[in-house]
Amino acid sequence: MNWIQPLEQWIEEADRVLVVSHIHPDGDAISSTLAMGTMLQAMGKQVVMVNESPLPKKFAFLPGADEVKQVHEVSETFERVVALDCADRARMGACCELIAPGASVVNIDHHATNDSFGTMNIVQPQAAATAEILYDWIDQSRVGWNEKLATHIYTGLLTDTGGFRYSNTSPKVLRQAAKLVEMGISFHQIADQVLETVTLPQLRLLKAALGTLQQTDDGLVAWMKLAKADIANASHDDLDGIVNYARNILGVDVGILFREEQPQTVKVSLRSREIVDVGRVAKQFGGGGHARAAGCTVQGTIAEAEASVLAEIRSQLRSEAR
Amino acid sequence: MNWIQPLEQWIEEADRVLVVSHIHPDGDAISSTLAMGTMLQAMGKQVVMVNESPLPKKFAFLPGADEVKQVHEVSETFERVVALDCADRARMGACCELIAPGASVVNIDHHATNDSFGTMNIVQPQAAATAEILYDWIDQSRVGWNEKLATHIYTGLLTDTGGFRYSNTSPKVLRQAAKLVEMGISFHQIADQVLETVTLPQLRLLKAALGTLQQTDDGLVAWMKLAKADIANASHDDLDGIVNYARNILGVDVGILFREEQPQTVKVSLRSREIVDVGRVAKQFGGGGHARAAGCTVQGTIAEAEASVLAEIRSQLRSEAR
Incomplete structure (x- = not known):
């Protein structure tokens, strides 16, 4: 896939990276944020993960979830930003204020309405989830899979396909899910936490x-x-x-x-x-x-x-x- | 798989076959009944599909569902019976009365507690659903796949894994699901009907x-x-x-x-x-x-x-x- 080499090149050149997704984050937004943050850390980069809104409690179990900051906790601005699952810049909400003027922004998303707001745009409308795009990258990267990443990506696939029920559930998504289950993730607990849990x-x-x-x-x-x-x-x-x-x-x-x-x-x-x-x-x-x-x-x-x-x-x- | 040849041999020798599953049938029971009935019909056999209980309304959309009789609608007894998803004979309830003394019974099931009550026993406790066992057969049979069979099997996999959420959801099940989705079944409508539909x-x-x-x-x-x-x-x-x-x-x-x-x-x-x-x-x-x-x-x-x-x-x- 010819977008992977430029993405890794861009990361190579970065020191500090802001990783951000959309307001009222859903499972794919949170999981993509965490997977991207985990990858960047594994590649030796300083990472700040942020969201305008607090994460819904049911996602608190995800590994690394406590590292995602709310926007008011971050005071600096960033020259290098990865925006995930955002069809346009406004979807980041107040997190936009953390992006330095002239910053280099990588826009990774699966919404057909994406307006290519990034400096680099990796937009795949045929993907069921942003996590599906990240799967392809992780699968080819030298970092490779670990249980944490597999848990993130599975959660993104699961939530954006409504538990593999929506019509966007492609054979590719199901085969990715099969591979992730094979890696030994606690997929049953993930579905239980994310899809079944209700609050009073x-x-x-x-x-x-x-x-x-x-x-x-x-x-x-x-x-x-x-x-x-x-x-x-x-x-x-x-x-x-x-x-x-x-x-x-x-x-x-x-x-x-x-x-x-x-x-x-x-x-x-x-x-x-x-x-x-x-x-x-x-x-x-x-x-x-x-x-x-x-x-x-x-x-x-x-x-x-x-x-x-x-x-x-x-x-x-x-x-x-x- | 060395159980397929004996199964097909048994079918070859049959004229009329009773296909039965357990009382209070769930998605796997109904789907296995329908898939087996469809296969037998395709192989030129006379088939009576029966259940002790009426089918829940949410399964009425399944192709062939209207052909499944309730036990009181069948008056004859059968020398050849296929029992599906039943851990023991008693699970068939009143349908047992339709089995002639000395009848040849094929017992196809995935429950670890299965007591091998059949004349031929195809029991695979590692399978998530009886539909998973039938998938392997259909995939190798000369009858082969059609949309009707794919719909049945998908429904069985979906329901017995709680929508691919229970811990029995193996990579194999997910890969079978991927293949069935690839065949063009209306998997979104199936999940909607079977897992989301509620009654007043x-x-x-x-x-x-x-x-x-x-x-x-x-x-x-x-x-x-x-x-x-x-x-x-x-x-x-x-x-x-x-x-x-x-x-x-x-x-x-x-x-x-x-x-x-x-x-x-x-x-x-x-x-x-x-x-x-x-x-x-x-x-x-x-x-x-x-x-x-x-x-x-x-x-x-x-x-x-x-x-x-x-x-x-x-x-x-x-x-x-x-």
Whole structure:
């Protein structure tokens, strides 16, 4: 692979490197950060790993996770930066302030929307995860595999493919996973920690949401609501995934979660299986996303948001039926 | 593999074959039944696929699922039988009555406890699923792969490894999965149907259970309760998995679900991560299982069962801490 030699050359020339990923880091962002940090350290470089946000607790078990700093803990700026899993510069959030003017930035990412913001751009949209790209490098590097790196890369593959369930799970990803399992990593514990673990606040929110579950007569749309009082103190991570309980009901095509962010502001999360393009629904309300997962913000009460979003979905279902 | 030739020879000699698996069939049981039925049909044999229990609705999408009969729909007996995923004859339940006295039975299974009840026994405890054994056969047979068979086998691998998360997920299983994905199966839809889909009764039970969630002060044990009124009309499948919500809480080692089967009879499901051997706990109450998953039935009220099971777990935790 002809991007490996320039990457290693760039590292060779570096002394101190900032390794950064995107805000609200997911498993691939964290794992790529840790794997890149581990590789650079093994190559004798000084490394600072940073993220704008604190790491979600469920990733605390990853080897090296305690070395990832939050942005306010770093005061210097860097001439050499590796940005991982970021489609554009803004995805790094406040970490951008740690990048010196004119710094050399390596941009390693798998998002098709990547705008090539780096000095060197290693962008592979066919990869399921940034960890998949790093796998190819580690596999050919003189550093080679160790359990720590294998754990990082497996975690990135696992999370960005939804536990090898999303349609981006290529035969290549499964073969990489097979190799990593063969190396003796604790893959069962990784999946348990990363995919199965829930927090008490998550279960409290789930219970509140389930208490409001409604479904249209034809069974195609199911929705739940969370009032402002329910989500007080809830984090981004706590709310993540709740909408799927509506979408996953047998026979449902569209699942929706309405949550009251402010008295007249309702955030709407939309998920669908195959009929309704929820990206189009969200767009009608000034939101965005894609056909299977989208979101928007509607001004008004929850009841008003419910009425208007359901009306839009019904109209799409009617035009689909034609 | 030297079991394939005798198996194909046995099939060659057969005219009509009964294909059967275990009661309360899971994904591997159903998928193995369908794959074996498909293979036998392709080899020109008359086939009756049967199960004691109706198939759970979430497996209805599998090609050929509507051809699997319930035991009361079959009136004849068979001289040639293939039993799949059954550790012993009793696992077939009432389907045993369809086996003629002196019939020739091929027993294909991956349970280490298999008692070799067949005339021919193809038992491979190192296999993660019966589907893994059938994969090896199909891969070498003259019938060869088609999308239907690939869908069956993938479903069996997926379900018996808990979505490639359990510790039985070998590199071999992942490589088989890679090959099946390469064949173009709708693996994303399979995972969605089989692993993500929930029913309204399941969500109702989950909500009721979450309303009773309690945790010990040290956070190590979490439990939930379902009263008789909650579980009226609930099926085996509806209750499946609810106990995991307690076990999966961050920091929890033991998760428990107490459910009132009768006014003085409480079923207790136990799951643990790594400290407490819940098999030993269940055994104290005349139940069974293994270290990470077990169950027992306690006579008394839910409050009494709660007190005695929690006391037993606390005593195990104390002896572990020593």
